[in-house]
Amino acid sequence: MSHARAGDGPERSGMxxxxxxxxxxxxxxxxMIGSGIYVIPSSxxxxxxxxxxxxxxxxxxxxxCLTAVFADLGGAYPVxxxxxxxxxxxxxxxxxxxxxxxxxxxxxxxxAAFLTAFVGYLAVLWxxxxxxxxxxxxxxxxxxxxxxxxxxGVRAGxxxxxxxxxxxLMPLVLLSIALWPLAxxxxxxxxxxxxxxxxxxxxxxxxxxFVGMESVTVPAEEIRGAGRTIRRSVYIGFSxxxxxxxxxxGSLSLAVPADLLAKSASPLADVAAHHFGPTAATLxxxxxxxxxxxxxxxxxxxxxxxxxxxxxxxxAPRALAVLHPRFGTPTRALVLTALLSGALVGLYFSGTTLExxxxxxxxxxxxxxxxVGAACAAQMVLMRREPDRFTPAQRRRGPWTAAxxxxxxxxxxxxxxxxxxxLTAGCVLLPLxxxxxxxxxxxxRQ
Numbered sequence: 150m151s152h153a154r155a156g157d158g159p160e161r162s163g164m165x166x167x168x169x170x171x172x173x174x175x176x177x178x179x180x181m182i183g184s185g186i187y188v189i190p191s192s193x194x195x196x197x198x199x200x201x202x203x204x205x206x207x208x209x210x211x212x213x214c215l216t217a218v219f220a221d222l223g224g225a226y227p228v229x230x231x232x233x234x235x236x237x238x239x240x241x242x243x244x245x246x247x248x249x250x251x252x253x254x255x256x257x258x259x260x261a262a263f264l265t266a267f268v269g270y271l272a273v274l275w276x277x278x279x280x281x282x283x284x285x286x287x288x289x290x291x292x293x294x295x296x297x298x299x300x301x302g303v304r305a306g307x308x309x310x311x312x313x314x315x316x317x318l319m320p321l322v323l324l325s326i327a328l329w330p331l332a333x334x335x336x337x338x339x340x341x342x343x344x345x346x347x348x349x350x351x352x353x354x355x356x357x358x359f360v361g362m363e364s365v366t367v368p369a370e371e372i373r374g375a376g377r378t379i380r381r382s383v384y385i386g387f388s389x390x391x392x393x394x395x396x397x398x399g400s401l402s403l404a405v406p407a408d409l410l411a412k413s414a415s416p417l418a419d420v421a422a423h424h425f426g427p428t429a430a431t432l433x434x435x436x437x438x439x440x441x442x443x444x445x446x447x448x449x450x451x452x453x454x455x456x457x458x459x460x461x462x463x464x465a466p467r468a469l470a471v472l473h474p475r476f477g478t479p480t481r482a483l484v485l486t487a488l489l490s491g492a493l494v495g496l497y498f499s500g501t502t503l504e505x506x507x508x509x510x511x512x513x514x515x516x517x518x519x520x521v522g523a524a525c526a527a528q529m530v531l532m533r534r535e536p537d538r539f540t541p542a543q544r545r546r547g548p549w550t551a552a553x554x555x556x557x558x559x560x561x562x563x564x565x566x567x568x569x570x571x572l573t574a575g576c577v578l579l580p581l582x583x584x585x586x587x588x589x590x591x592x593x594r595q
């Protein structure tokens with residue numbers, strides 16, 4: 150078992166540094182803005198009504214602190230694996246294994262949610278996609294096409310990310326601007342129709358919209374000028390994402406009654422059709438499809454890199470660390486994660502699209518948040534242990550942003566419900582047999 154730590158020694162990855170500031174910013178924006186903004190408004194309206202805007206503000210403030218945490222850590226330790234590397238450096242191999250596994254699992258589960266959302270929106274344009282077998286076939290085709298693209302090189306995946314990010318933002322912004330003349334304060338009355346007790350579940354639901362900012366730290370060794378580029382892209386990407394979310398959720402809340410939003414599985418398309426006609430609905434739906442394809446592309450990249458980095462550090466089967474000799478991509482990790490995400494799409498058969506999407510989104514978010522919380526704790530340790538890696542300003546604010554980030558993570562996980570908390574706890578236990586039966590005996594033999 151390897152005992153090297155993030156940031157130690159020369160680079161060992163053999164990967165291609167094909168991502169610059171534009172591509173990494175697109176990775177941040179693209180991995181945050183995806184299917185969620187096209188689906189969550191319905192779930193949020195049903196859960197909390199207009200009070201959901203407060204949940205959005207809480208998440209934005211909390212994730213601003215988390216943004217500072219990952220900007221500091223990504224700048225100080227620009228090594229592939231991101232969260233896993235930070236946690237391993239601070240707390241050792243077992244915590245590194247847990248964080249790497251949980252974040253990888255989050256992405257695998259999340260990819261199934263994106264595929265489910267994709268076929269749900271495709272059915273608006275192509276009713277045949279509503280058939281479960283057709284939906285499953287389409288989702289597999291999209292997943293494997295993006296997996297192949299990412300296997301051909303990080304530049305190809307980065308280019309797709311930039312194009313899809315630009316294309317996904319245009320319909321969101323245009324629809325939001327078009328809705329503002331219809332805004333009325335009557336649509337946010339009553340403001341808390343299900344009581345203020347619905348705020349905590351709403352916070353957990355909205356947190357799905359913000360997961361992904363930290364993902365840019367995972368492919369660090371494929372980023373040019375990694376430390377500085379990660380710091381800049383995290384802040385720029387988070388700011389752009391918050392602006393878009395505020396524009397979209399604000400315009401929907403003020404222009405459409407919450408009870409109408411709550412009844413739709415494709416809220417943005419339905420709102421566009423109702424107010425501006427079928428052509429507008431078609432454009433929004435196409436934007437949703439591009440958006441989901443873009444976020445899936447970004448997470449396919451991130452998921453495979455997390456598996457690769459964890460394996461390279463000796464915490465997962467070594468086969469996953471193998472790079473393609475020509476393209477420098479972790480093809481075995483790509484194939485494994487695609488197989489698992491594709492299999493999870495089978496959940497599509499067990500309920501309505503919206504029900505399955507909400508469940509998957511909450512579970513994926515909760516597992517990611519455990520890993521994010523571990524990274525916050527790691528920052529506290531690393532700033533004390535290795536202060537020279539951080540600027541004086543970072544050392545002053547770091548303990549505060551990390552502490553607030555931990556509190557936000559705890560709040561979000563608590564609000565996801567007892568079932569999700571129990572499943573997340575079960576996910577934490579999953580890597581332990583591998584640790585005790587494989588990794589510890591291997592370490593003892595060294």
